Amino acid sequence: MRAGAGREWRTPPPAASRRYAADIREAFVTGSSPSxxxxxxxxxxxxxxxxxxxxxxxxxxxxGLG
Structure with a gap:
Protein backbone atom coordinates (compact mmCIF):
# COMPACT_ATOMS: atom_id res chain seq x y z
CA MET A 1 0.00 0.00 0.00
CA ARG A 2 1.44 3.39 -0.91
CA ALA A 3 1.90 6.14 1.66
CA GLY A 4 -1.29 8.05 2.27
CA ALA A 5 -3.51 5.47 0.59
CA GLY A 6 -6.92 5.32 2.18
CA ARG A 7 -6.57 8.78 3.72
CA GLU A 8 -8.47 11.81 2.66
CA TRP A 9 -6.12 14.80 2.46
CA ARG A 10 -7.64 18.22 2.96
CA THR A 11 -6.23 21.69 2.67
CA PRO A 12 -7.78 24.80 4.17
CA PRO A 13 -9.86 27.00 1.88
CA PRO A 14 -7.78 29.72 0.23
CA ALA A 15 -9.34 32.51 2.35
CA ALA A 16 -8.51 30.64 5.56
CA SER A 17 -4.96 30.08 4.32
CA ARG A 18 -4.55 33.78 3.59
CA ARG A 19 -5.86 34.73 7.04
CA TYR A 20 -3.52 32.24 8.71
CA ALA A 21 -0.54 33.47 6.67
CA ALA A 22 -1.33 37.06 7.70
CA ASP A 23 -1.53 35.99 11.35
CA ILE A 24 1.77 34.11 11.15
CA ARG A 25 3.42 36.99 9.28
CA GLU A 26 2.40 39.50 11.97
CA ALA A 27 3.60 37.16 14.72
CA PHE A 28 6.92 36.63 12.94
CA VAL A 29 7.53 40.34 12.37
CA THR A 30 6.74 41.28 15.98
CA GLY A 31 8.30 38.22 17.63
CA SER A 32 4.94 37.30 19.09
CA SER A 33 3.51 33.83 19.52
CA PRO A 34 1.15 32.93 16.66
CA SER A 35 -2.52 32.58 17.53
CA GLY A 64 2.26 35.26 2.16
CA LEU A 65 5.06 37.49 0.89
CA GLY A 66 6.07 35.68 -2.27
Whole structure:
Protein backbone atom coordinates (compact mmCIF):
# COMPACT_ATOMS: atom_id res chain seq x y z
CA MET A 1 0.00 0.00 0.00
CA ARG A 2 1.44 3.39 -0.91
CA ALA A 3 1.90 6.14 1.66
CA GLY A 4 -1.29 8.05 2.27
CA ALA A 5 -3.51 5.47 0.59
CA GLY A 6 -6.92 5.32 2.18
CA ARG A 7 -6.57 8.78 3.72
CA GLU A 8 -8.47 11.81 2.66
CA TRP A 9 -6.12 14.80 2.46
CA ARG A 10 -7.64 18.22 2.96
CA THR A 11 -6.23 21.69 2.67
CA PRO A 12 -7.78 24.80 4.17
CA PRO A 13 -9.86 27.00 1.88
CA PRO A 14 -7.78 29.72 0.23
CA ALA A 15 -9.34 32.51 2.35
CA ALA A 16 -8.51 30.64 5.56
CA SER A 17 -4.96 30.08 4.32
CA ARG A 18 -4.55 33.78 3.59
CA ARG A 19 -5.86 34.73 7.04
CA TYR A 20 -3.52 32.24 8.71
CA ALA A 21 -0.54 33.47 6.67
CA ALA A 22 -1.33 37.06 7.70
CA ASP A 23 -1.53 35.99 11.35
CA ILE A 24 1.77 34.11 11.15
CA ARG A 25 3.42 36.99 9.28
CA GLU A 26 2.40 39.50 11.97
CA ALA A 27 3.60 37.16 14.72
CA PHE A 28 6.92 36.63 12.94
CA VAL A 29 7.53 40.34 12.37
CA THR A 30 6.74 41.28 15.98
CA GLY A 31 8.30 38.22 17.63
CA SER A 32 4.94 37.30 19.09
CA SER A 33 3.51 33.83 19.52
CA PRO A 34 1.15 32.93 16.66
CA SER A 35 -2.52 32.58 17.53
CA UNK A 36 -2.38 28.77 17.54
CA UNK A 37 0.34 28.72 20.24
CA UNK A 38 0.24 29.82 23.88
CA UNK A 39 0.66 33.60 24.16
CA UNK A 40 4.16 33.49 25.62
CA UNK A 41 5.84 35.90 23.16
CA UNK A 42 9.35 34.72 24.08
CA UNK A 43 11.02 36.13 20.98
CA UNK A 44 9.86 39.74 21.24
CA UNK A 45 13.08 40.90 22.87
CA UNK A 46 15.57 38.37 21.52
CA UNK A 47 18.67 39.96 20.10
CA UNK A 48 19.59 38.65 16.67
CA UNK A 49 16.35 36.78 16.01
CA UNK A 50 15.41 35.99 12.42
CA UNK A 51 13.83 38.84 10.45
CA UNK A 52 12.09 39.09 7.09
CA UNK A 53 15.48 39.82 5.51
CA UNK A 54 16.70 36.39 6.66
CA UNK A 55 13.95 34.43 4.92
CA UNK A 56 14.55 32.71 1.62
CA UNK A 57 11.93 32.63 -1.14
CA UNK A 58 10.18 29.57 0.33
CA UNK A 59 9.97 31.16 3.78
CA UNK A 60 8.61 34.41 2.39
CA UNK A 61 6.05 32.56 0.29
CA UNK A 62 4.98 30.57 3.37
CA UNK A 63 3.93 33.72 5.18
CA GLY A 64 2.26 35.26 2.16
CA LEU A 65 5.06 37.49 0.89
CA GLY A 66 6.07 35.68 -2.27
Missing amino acids: DFPAEHHERNWTGRCTLDDLNETGRRGI
